[in-house]
Amino acid sequence: MEALEMYTTDERSDVYTEELKLNLGPQHPSTHGVLRVELKMDGEIITDSRCDIGYLHRCAEKIGENVTYLQFTPYTDRMDYLASMNNNLAWSLTVEKLMGLEVPERAQWLRMICSELNRIASHLIAFGTYGIDIGANTPFFYAFRERESIMQLLERPSGARMLYNYIQPGGVRRDVDDNWIGDVLAFCDEFEKRWAEYNTLLSNNYIFIKRTANIGILTQSMALDYGCTGPVLRGSGVRWDLRRDVPYLEPYDEVDFDVPVGEGTHGALGDCWDRYWVRMREMMESIRIIRQGCAKLPGGEVMTKKQTSMYKSPMKAAEGAHAYMRCENPRGELAFYAVSEGGTSPIRLRARAPSFCNLAVLDQLLPGTMLGDGVAIIGSLDIVLGEVDR
Amino acid sequence: MGMNEREIHALLTASGIDGVGGLEQPDLDPTVVLQPSALVEVMTLLRDDERLAMEMLHCVTAVDREDRVDVVYHVCSFARHHALTLRTSVAKPDDADESWHPEVPSVASVYAAADWHEREQWDLLGVHFTGHPDLRRLLLPPEWIGHPLRKDYVYPSEHGGIPLELDAVPIYERDEREDTPPVAEPRPAGTPLNQPPSAPSARPHAGGKAPAKKEGEG
Amino acid sequence: MQGLIDVFANLLGTGPTLSMVLAYFVCIHSLIGFITIYAMFAIWMERKVAAHIQVRLGPMETGGWHGWAQSPADALKLLFKEDLIPAGANKFLFWIAPALVFCGVFTGFIVVPFAEGIQIVDLELGVFFIVAIASVEVIGVIMAGWSSNSKYSLFGAVREAAQVVSYELPSATALLPPVLIVGSLTLGDFNTFQAEHGWLILHNPFMPIAALIFFISSLAGCKRAPFDLPEAESELVSGFHTEYSGMRFSFFGLEEFVSMFLVSAVTATLFFGGYTLPFDLLSIGAAPDVSLFDWLSGHAELGQVDILGSLTHLAGPAVFIVKVFVFIFIQMWLRWTLPRLRVDQVMVLGYKFLLPWALFTVVGTALFEGLGWGWCSHS
Numbered sequence: 006m007e008a009l010e011m012y013t014t015d016e017r018s019d020v021y022t023e024e025l026k027l028n029l030g031p032q033h034p035s036t037h038g039v040l041r042v043e044l045k046m047d048g049e050i051i052t053d054s055r056c057d058i059g060y061l062h063r064c065a066e067k068i069g070e071n072v073t074y075l076q077f078t079p080y081t082d083r084m085d086y087l088a089s090m091n092n093n094l095a096w097s098l099t100v101e102k103l104m105g106l107e108v109p110e111r112a113q114w115l116r117m118i119c120s121e122l123n124r125i126a127s128h129l130i131a132f133g134t135y136g137i138d139i140g141a142n143t144p145f146f147y148a149f150r151e152r153e154s155i156m157q158l159l160e161r162p163s164g165a166r167m168l169y170n171y172i173q174p175g176g177v178r179r180d181v182d183d184n185w186i187g188d189v190l191a192f193c194d195e196f197e198k199r200w201a202e203y204n205t206l207l208s209n210n211y212i213f214i215k216r217t218a219n220i221g222i223l224t225q226s227m228a229l230d231y232g233c234t235g236p237v238l239r240g241s242g243v244r245w246d247l248r249r250d251v252p253y254l255e256p257y258d259e260v261d262f263d264v265p266v267g268e269g270t271h272g273a274l275g276d277c278w279d280r281y282w283v284r285m286r287e288m289m290e291s292i293r294i295i296r297q298g299c300a301k302l303p304g305g306e307v308m309t310k311k312q313t314s315m316y317k318s319p320m321k322a323a324e325g326a327h328a329y330m331r332c333e334n335p336r337g338e339l340a341f342y343a344v345s346e347g348g349t350s351p352i353r354l355r356a357r358a359p360s361f362c363n364l365a366v367l368d369q370l371l372p373g374t375m376l377g378d379g380v381a382i383i384g385s386l387d388i389v390l391g392e393v394d395r
Numbered sequence: 396m397g398m399n400e401r402e403i404h405a406l407l408t409a410s411g412i413d414g415v416g417g418l419e420q421p422d423l424d425p426t427v428v429l430q431p432s433a434l435v436e437v438m439t440l441l442r443d444d445e446r447l448a449m450e451m452l453h454c455v456t457a458v459d460r461e462d463r464v465d466v467v468y469h470v471c472s473f474a475r476h477h478a479l480t481l482r483t484s485v486a487k488p489d490d491a492d493e494s495w496h497p498e499v500p501s502v503a504s505v506y507a508a509a510d511w512h513e514r515e516q517w518d519l520l521g522v523h524f525t526g527h528p529d530l531r532r533l534l535l536p537p538e539w540i541g542h543p544l545r546k547d548y549v550y551p552s553e554h555g556g557i558p559l560e561l562d563a564v565p566i567y568e569r570d571e572r573e574d575t576p577p578v579a580e581p582r583p584a585g586t587p588l589n590q591p592p593s594a595p596s597a598r599p600h601a602g603g604k605a606p607a608k609k610e611g612e613g
Numbered sequence: 614m615q616g617l618i619d620v621f622a623n624l625l626g627t628g629p630t631l632s633m634v635l636a637y638f639v640c641i642h643s644l645i646g647f648i649t650i651y652a653m654f655a656i657w658m659e660r661k662v663a664a665h666i667q668v669r670l671g672p673m674e675t676g677g678w679h680g681w682a683q684s685p686a687d688a689l690k691l692l693f694k695e696d697l698i699p700a701g702a703n704k705f706l707f708w709i710a711p712a713l714v715f716c717g718v719f720t721g722f723i724v725v726p727f728a729e730g731i732q733i734v735d736l737e738l739g740v741f742f743i744v745a746i747a748s749v750e751v752i753g754v755i756m757a758g759w760s761s762n763s764k765y766s767l768f769g770a771v772r773e774a775a776q777v778v779s780y781e782l783p784s785a786t787a788l789l790p791p792v793l794i795v796g797s798l799t800l801g802d803f804n805t806f807q808a809e810h811g812w813l814i815l816h817n818p819f820m821p822i823a824a825l826i827f828f829i830s831s832l833a834g835c836k837r838a839p840f841d842l843p844e845a846e847s848e849l850v851s852g853f854h855t856e857y858s859g860m861r862f863s864f865f866g867l868e869e870f871v872s873m874f875l876v877s878a879v880t881a882t883l884f885f886g887g888y889t890l891p892f893d894l895l896s897i898g899a900a901p902d903v904s905l906f907d908w909l910s911g912h913a914e915l916g917q918v919d920i921l922g923s924l925t926h927l928a929g930p931a932v933f934i935v936k937v938f939v940f941i942f943i944q945m946w947l948r949w950t951l952p953r954l955r956v957d958q959v960m961v962l963g964y965k966f967l968l969p970w971a972l973f974t975v976v977g978t979a980l981f982e983g984l985g986w987g988w989c990s991h992s
Contacts, residue, residue, distance in 0.1 A: 027764050049956055059534035067544055140953025146667035212839055212952045229450040232508030245473045328424045329469055329480060342456050357454035365511045377955040394534055
């Protein structure tokens, strides 16, 4: 890879100035993982930037060609490790579309509730770590207090605290215990009170607004051109949410919720504060969805009968079939593309990760900003390197 | 809301662009087949036409099949609530080996999102996108040799001085098991704790030294 | 100080010069001891305050009761750490920078009045001396950042240079109103004045503004949040002390807490009464007519010693330290609540906002003093 040129002459004056070449990452407190951004800086101002990814590449797509459809589900957990349920869901939907599997109703509602709980957990981390990026170390601890409750709730049906492997092709792995719904509703009550606390502490803080408003302004056309989805796109004013517009789970059709978009409240439309505020309001919308889901949860089976065990004859798809399925993850639209030639594993498996596409816009947003702003912009895109690199 | 894939396909064929093929897999996931030469024109039409208004290129995937290499594009429209899958193919010549790179025109001039997607497909599958502004590796280190997602990819025997021993047999073909999880065998005495019991104890390390055994453990 | 010299002269029979040397030796070393123990305590307090703000407990295990031994344990650990010097670092500057930083701040303590007479030296230019000597640490920080041969350290050093030097302006200007009212730069005079006339912060409407401006500017001078850019952890890894480890690193940490004390001490002395209580309650901190030192130095009999006066004299440091710790607590509270300002926003705040208001308070105070107005009467 060609490195950025080290020495340039300042064309505006006769003085020879050396531009500073700074490496942000791969080990850095604020790059949300192992991301390396090569920066060319003129003092504090970034004049050029290049993203260098691949530090967390774990060959998931190659592995997908060698394991069965069911066996790939844990690998999807580890792509966006903060939204495992949503990843499992996207993969399960792709496989079900490819093979024409029917999912029982109870499983669909449980899938929705678990996905929304995981969405809240993921946005809590985005909120907490964004505070740390900006310099406020305290909201992180409050966010983790709530996240702990969610992890304990999700541990009960799935058995794991973070990488669930719970939503599988055909349904969900096992049913929830009797008290689970009651505890979920208790959590919802608790969370609503805490949400107000977070806003007092960070969202309406004058310094936080000064650091994030009018920073990293992403126009609608740029967002669409670069393939940005999720809160990044909604922060720029595009009111699109797959859950409402292309419902991939039937229960999403039957619940009421709003889709928050950025409105340029404290600065231009599409700045960091808008994206942050979209995530905050999405947490409250998820609470609404969870409450309605818990109220309407039907009884019945949780796994389709066609699903056979991992060790006996694994499922096969039709020869020559290929399917693409999109799903609304906390970070954007995750999509899986599976191509089958009749075997027990796909011959090509592609994961279209939302953070991968959202990150592409970084090289356009960084130049012209200061280093502190750069950190704020990376934080507002809310990337997870696990799914950028896969 | 928007048009379904058949209608879009009809619109594309009616546009008169040379190279638009048929609609494949109409019941599962309808895909419009294209010639590579028609790619940029069709993409431009998809983006600019008012009725189609495909604002976003969602994904670019290259698929290494036995006789050809497919490149699959997924575009979607937020204004019109519809999406489309397109596929172009380049046939593999008989003497295709790791130095053969299928050539497909790049759509980076139409959709900026294609920039990174096409770089990744070049990186992993070796599809050369002509007209791409900066086609270089994205995920793998720049000095990597080969395109790993190809079916004929040979794993390197060493990387950076560290030898690699890889078992390429898929997991489920190793032995026929019943529906019980495997039971771990008891660890033989003297096996170091950081190796599974079945690992060869004389695993070669960089520098040729065997791992030190822990006394009194294992 | 004269009393202590006389004590040594009397008890040990040494000549005037040697007694003076001994007296200063004892005082300075007890001050160093006090500072070190205070720094350890302040680090523990910071961790506890941070923890309770963050809904957790902080140190609980080390030493038993609420982890009181955490700081000494950390100090011991840092002593044993490997002394790493980066390969391309300028060794001499790298070595001297922490020393310069710490000594610069510590020297300011020789004029801090803990009670009447309990002061190393009551310089006539006390206020000016503190403001001047606190800027020596800037040189140390820049040296640290430059000599580390690391771009992140360089960033921290340059930000430090810009920030601390800029904020000395509003800081010093905000100290002028109290000086105008009291009419002297000597720190001891502030205490005696406020004992008679009440706390300076209540003297006219400009004084609270001046106190606030000084407090905020001093936060910037101490590199505390929301102005902790030079060591902005989430941007610069550790800023100018990225490459420092072990005891060298602990010097920077100590410097931060010691300068917090210094700044709080100046605030307490100049605005909030120093070692006296309002309305000269109990004459706290005032030296008695006949004190223990007089007895020890042979100038008076034991029966003549004013015991109550001595006790209230010694209560002066206690009152003073309580006030200082209130401000230190507020500084810690702000650090864990507020996010960090960006470097150009820091400059804008300092030059375009704090400095004009500081000048406004100076002009306003001068006007009030000239016309004889004021909220508290004073002759």
